[in-house]
Amino acid sequence: MHVHFLDPFRPGVSLVHRMDPRIKLVLTLAFIVLTALVPPGIWPVYIILLAIIVSVEILSELGIDYVMKRSLLALPFMLAAFPIIFTAPGPEFASFSIASWTISVSMTGLERFISIALKSWISVQAAIVLAASTPFPDLLLAMRAIRLPRLIVAILGLMWRYLFVLADEVLRMNRARAARSGHPDRPQGRTGGSVVWRARVTGGMAGSLFLRAFERSDRIYNAMISRGYDGEVRALPLSGLVTTDWLVLILGLIFLAAILVLSLLL
Numbered sequence: 001m002h003v004h005f006l007d008p009f010r011p012g013v014s015l016v017h018r019m020d021p022r023i024k025l026v027l028t029l030a031f032i033v034l035t036a037l038v039p040p041g042i043w044p045v046y047i048i049l050l051a052i053i054v055s056v057e058i059l060s061e062l063g064i065d066y067v068m069k070r071s072l073l074a075l076p077f078m079l080a081a082f083p084i085i086f087t088a089p090g091p092e093f094a095s096f097s098i099a100s101w102t103i104s105v106s107m108t109g110l111e112r113f114i115s116i117a118l119k120s121w122i123s124v125q126a127a128i129v130l131a132a133s134t135p136f137p138d139l140l141l142a143m144r145a146i147r148l149p150r151l152i153v154a155i156l157g158l159m160w161r162y163l164f165v166l167a168d169e170v171l172r173m174n175r176a177r178a179a180r181s182g183h184p185d186r187p188q189g190r191t192g193g194s195v196v197w198r199a200r201v202t203g204g205m206a207g208s209l210f211l212r213a214f215e216r217s218d219r220i221y222n223a224m225i226s227r228g229y230d231g232e233v234r235a236l237p238l239s240g241l242v243t244t245d246w247l248v249l250i251l252g253l254i255f256l257a258a259i260l261v262l263s264l265l266l
Contacts, residue, residue, distance in 0.1 A: 009132060010062060015059050025142040038260070039263060046118050049122050053129070057129060067129060067132075081112075081116040084109045090108025151231065165213060
């Protein structure tokens with residue numbers, strides 16, 4: 001069973017790949033926090049943030065198209081903020097009528113929606129670059145190195161590992177279904193019953209998948225406990241940060257702080 005498609009890490013020899021995972025994690029978190037703190041409507045700062053993340057994508061040699069395709073993950077966050085266009089108070093930008101209702105779009109709501117969309121899109125790109133340029137075990141070690149609570153790191157590690165367990169169970173069930181399914185005589189033919197029947201079968205498979213994945217994860221966890229697992233990630237300690245690493249970290253944080261101050265002044 002190959003479920004490698006779930007792993008976003010892409011090996012490489014770029015400058016971003018070679019950077020210490022602790023530095024990448026701290027700078028990425030600082031960048032995301034900075035993006036969230038930028039006030040709405042400060043478009044020059046958004047352009048600066050977008051230019052920064054695109055530059056990092058180029059340095060990482062991941063390919064801008066690779067990151068952009070996966071950054072569509074931010075779309076649900078954008079849609080969740082869409083109603084703010086109509087609910088935020090402020091000067092009217094446009095209005096239209098639907099039957100007996102009149103819906104108004106406020107300038108303030110439109111500005112906030114575009115700001116939220118840009119923030120989500122830029123932040124997701126930063127997270128994608130981090131995940132694609134850093135192996136997940138190294139990220140777990142980096143989290144512990146910066147003193148994140150052990151419980152949070154353990155939850156993230158188990159969630160990641162059991163995601164592959166779940167994918168493996170899906171592949172097993174699809175293989176079993178394919179082995180028990182017939183094939184139509186005509187190329188354009190269709191097997192199975194109505195849409196309701198298919199929905200019932202899909203629901204049964206989803207329930208079976210949950211039970212099988214739960215039972216298998218319980219067996220895996222018991223096996224981990226019997227081998228001495230206590231919630232801590234066991235690995236060789238990371239090497240100490242060299243002068244260059246500290247320089248990159250300090251200059252990066254100063255640069256991000258300067259951008260935040262600029263956004264507040266504007």
